[in-house]
Amino acid sequence: MAPLEPWEKVLVSENFLISSHGSVSCISCHGGEQSPDKETAHTGLVTHPSDDAAAYCATCHADVVNSSQESLHSTLSGYKVSMYSRSIPENHPALDEAFGNHCSSCHTSCGDCHISQPDSVGGGFLSGHEFVETPPMTRTCTACHGSRVGNEYLGKNSEEIPGDVHFRIARMNCVSCHTGSALHASSVDTGNTRYTASQEPSCRGCHAEIGAAGDTVAQHSIHQDKVQCQVCHSIEYSSCDNCHVEISSKTGNPFYTTDAHYLGFYIGRNPIQSEERPYEYVTVRHIPIAPDSYSFYGEDLLPNFDLVATWAYATPHNIQRVTPQNQSCDACHGNSDLFLTVDKVKPEELDANKDVIVESIPE
Amino acid sequence: MRRSIFIPMMITLCILAACSPASVPVDDKEAEGQPASSATGVVISESSTVDQCVECHTDKSKLIDTAKPEEVVVKESEGTG
Numbered sequence A: 001m002a003p004l005e006p007w008e009k010v011l012v013s014e015n016f017l018i019s020s021h022g023s024v025s026c027i028s029c030h031g032g033e034q035s036p037d038k039e040t041a042h043t044g045l046v047t048h049p050s051d052d053a054a055a056y057c058a059t060c061h062a063d064v065v066n067s068s069q070e071s072l073h074s075t076l077s078g079y080k081v082s083m084y085s086r087s088i089p090e091n092h093p094a095l096d097e098a099f100g101n102h103c104s105s106c107h108t109s110c111g112d113c114h115i116s117q118p119d120s121v122g123g124g125f126l127s128g129h130e131f132v133e134t135p136p137m138t139r140t141c142t143a144c145h146g147s148r149v150g151n152e153y154l155g156k157n158s159e160e161i162p163g164d165v166h167f168r169i170a171r172m173n174c175v176s177c178h179t180g181s182a183l184h185a186s187s188v189d190t191g192n193t194r195y196t197a198s199q200e201p202s203c204r205g206c207h208a209e210i211g212a213a214g215d216t217v218a219q220h221s222i223h224q225d226k227v228q229c230q231v232c233h234s235i236e237y238s239s240c241d242n243c244h245v246e247i248s249s250k251t252g253n254p255f256y257t258t259d260a261h262y263l264g265f266y267i268g269r270n271p272i273q274s275e276e277r278p279y280e281y282v283t284v285r286h287i288p289i290a291p292d293s294y295s296f297y298g299e300d301l302l303p304n305f306d307l308v309a310t311w312a313y314a315t316p317h318n319i320q321r322v323t324p325q326n327q328s329c330d331a332c333h334g335n336s337d338l339f340l341t342v343d344k345v346k347p348e349e350l351d352a353n354k355d356v357i358v359e360s361i362p363e
Numbered sequence B: 001m002r003r004s005i006f007i008p009m010m011i012t013l014c015i016l017a018a019c020s021p022a023s024v025p026v027d028d029k030e031a032e033g034q035p036a037s038s039a040t041g042v043v044i045s046e047s048s049t050v051d052q053c054v055e056c057h058t059d060k061s062k063l064i065d066t067a068k069p070e071e072v073v074v075k076e077s078e079g080t081g
Helices: A026-030 A049-056 A062-068 A077-084 A089-102 A110-114 A137-144 A146-154 A180-184 A218-226 A229-233 B002-019 B036-040 B052-057 B060-066
Strands: A237-247 A254-264 A267-269 A281-286 A311-313
Touching (some): A049 A062, A089 A254, A137 A146, A146 A237, B052 B060
Parallel strands (some): A237 A281
Antiparallel strands (some): A267 A281
């Protein structure tokens, strides 16, 4: 889609005005004052009513609002859990400050999925202010989830790396797998990170026949839950090294620097093995963290850096039926290039990744 | 403050909506020319006077005249986010 013109972003359509939501006056949601003068009309404007969904949406959508308020999109608790797990309570205030400056802008309001494009891509109505039931993939989801998931799914990482089979062949989009109720769900009971809960969605949820009696693919019956599906069905994906955050002395704006961004495919041992994710071997990617990521906010803020792997459990979104590594048994068995061996890990991160590093390649 | 107008208004809307014939979608205009809000029986005060917000936000040329030029954001971040 061509970028929206500034006026287009805020042009309200007739369809909105005749819809349930549009039959309420603008002022009852946005504040402001009746005036033909823009500045006056905008005094006390509430630009993002759905940041306070309890006030503006809950009267009619109580269930969605109640659970959504505790969803990862709303709380971003995944970030906090990840910061805190490498730190100590004394450092939480400094880390909270960093979070406030650099992460909280990713907070996702109802409006970011249903009404407007996220601010990070300049905002603008999805459709003349209508409350759109199904969030459009490239204008909402991948506006935020672009650099990893979006590029993988749509095949934008490189000419040689095709997009996900579910996109190319099955013409599915994000919400075909990530349902509204899952995205609205509270994460409080599930550990507040994306991989602590049950697998949602799960590959087997749709492909129940895999590994079951009658499956003719030998690789399925042999490996079952020892090997995560993506180990055989995904291809090169991106990893990032270090993300260093600071406040600019020139402009006062927050900014970040990432050291390296590279494509690769790495099979590691499962750092978060559990009943829900019983696999011995999984795909892993380097996440943008380093001991000095938050050094702008204080010294040694991540003293427990080695407690959590920097090569993290990954579910790359570029599934293919046939991949270089699943073409034969030997394409994978004994092929050390595919595995996260000690030589691929930075010396200063060996401790953090001791549970992930593969010592002996499966023969 | 704003909530104090909004919530009672919404509650009234909901209550009225509940009285209206089962799930008549508001945007299903019963007859051409009827105000859309009549399905819920809500009389929105602005229908008699002009709602200045609607006036401007449905008028392309007014929006073009008043829209702030897009700010050129200095990109200070480096690498992939």
